[in-house]
Amino acid sequence: MKIAMIGAGYVGLVSGTCLADTGNEVTCVDINQDRIERLEQGQVPIYEPGLAELVVRNAALGRLHFTIDTAEAVRSAQLVFLAVGTPSNEDGSADLSYLWQAVEKIAPHLRTDAVVVVKSTAPVGTNQEISNRLRKLTGRECDVASNPEFLKEGAAINDFQYPDRIVVGVRTPAAEDKLRELYAPYLRTDKPFLTMTPESAELTKYVANALLSTKISFINEMANLCERLKGDINDVRRGIGHDRRIGFQFLFPGVGYGGSCFPKDVRALADMARKVGLEPRMLDAVDTVNNHQKFVLLAKLKQQFSDKLQGLTIAIWGLAFKPRTDDIREAPALVLIDQLLAAGCKVQVHDPEALKNVQALYGDKLLYATSPLDALEGADALCINTEWGDFRNPDFDEMKRRLRLPIIFDGRNLYEPETMREYGFVYHSIGRVPVK
Ligand SMILES: NC(=O)c1ccc[n+]([C@@H]2O[C@H](COP(=O)([O-])OP(=O)(O)OC[C@H]3O[C@@H](n4cnc5c(N)ncnc54)[C@H](O)[C@@H]3O)[C@@H](O)[C@H]2O)c1
């Protein structure tokens, strides 16, 4: 099938590339000229494992194209995907301005039989509003489907190629048939193709993210409780997870959820609820607990150093909001950095992939270390924010040599407290009794 993918970011580029990989002819469009020029040269502007190889392969086979020219991509497309950003407005509602701009741009070039497919996460009613706008702009009825995307950064290719389910909100059999055909190669292991109204599809995306965020805020609150009551959240997690009604997924405590999805989607769903007169008590609590959790390492640092942080040198491992990505949107590490700088600390950071993005934000305010050990040189403590594989089996003796004080604040529970005791570290983690 001929596909136009509007927006070549984390979702558009991954989706477009994977769809090309199953034999479709895909043109990715972006307003960011630099991004498109780099992609045309085979350079992938984001870090997502496995993506670069797939982009190069499909571009070489002539199935994957990049352009800033919307007309060129849309003119021949049977499916026009919208995968532009839908960030948060100040009040928590979704900012749909990129989506409206994209709709204006595609309208004059749409084939009469094209289906516009909304892949961006967008509030209930967006599909209808796009239909209304396209009717005005084209003077005819346009077929608009909603097809929310559930991929996770860091595992995006695998998630796209092996989805748990495909959700499509459609108004016509034609749209359903086209999407069913498109996704057939990904559903060969009996995973369901679920059709529903666009409104239900729009809601499904938000409800999924809200529930996953709820699990994280819940376990974080329980972890904080474990600390006070001298329990161990890891034992408790195992104790509940074996109950098949509960399970283990998305119940890892930490420094709060970040990224471009959970924080904004919880807030946008709460905004939708308020607009129809419902008080979203649960969603507000999930957001509040998460905002609080982003300060958890700072609170432990303050306690350790009796509130005297000024003049300390603090090392941070892990800046991306999760491992295997360079994405720092709403990353808990940024909250910690801001607080440490405000308190007068010197901050030395390392991340395997996100250093460039952090440097673009903080410039010379931080020291950027290209290896985990270099970040520790002369530091009074180490804070771990992201559970990169690189940090799981470090050389503890060498760490002790590099650190000025052997103190670790582990926001991801990477190490066993007993091991840390043996190495002689002061070790603080999440929801477990500290090693002093
Ligand atoms: N990142 C994820 O893991 C993820 C997963 C599922 C769903 N989503 C949703 O998908 C959407 C996109 O997210 P993302 O993370 O890929 O965003 P992103 O910021 O990485 O990418 C969006 C891209 O769209 C481009 N763009 C904006 N307006 C455009 C226009 N008029 N024409 C062409 N390009 C335009 C931007 O330049 C940018 O490159 C959001 O609604 C998000 O909530 C994201």
Ligand SMILES: O=c1ccn([C@@H]2O[C@H](COP(=O)(O)OP(=O)(O)O[C@H]3O[C@H](CO)[C@@H](O)[C@H](O)[C@H]3O)[C@@H](O)[C@H]2O)c(=O)[nH]1
């Ligand atoms: O047990 C857990 C699991 C995750 N997290 C944190 O939660 C955030 C989000 O992680 P993850 O869900 O793995 O990454 P995303 O790429 O944000 O993916 C989420 O958001 C996407 C965008 O909507 C959806 O498509 C995905 O299904 C959904 O998992 C990160 O900060 C993680 O550190 C935890 O703290 N504990």
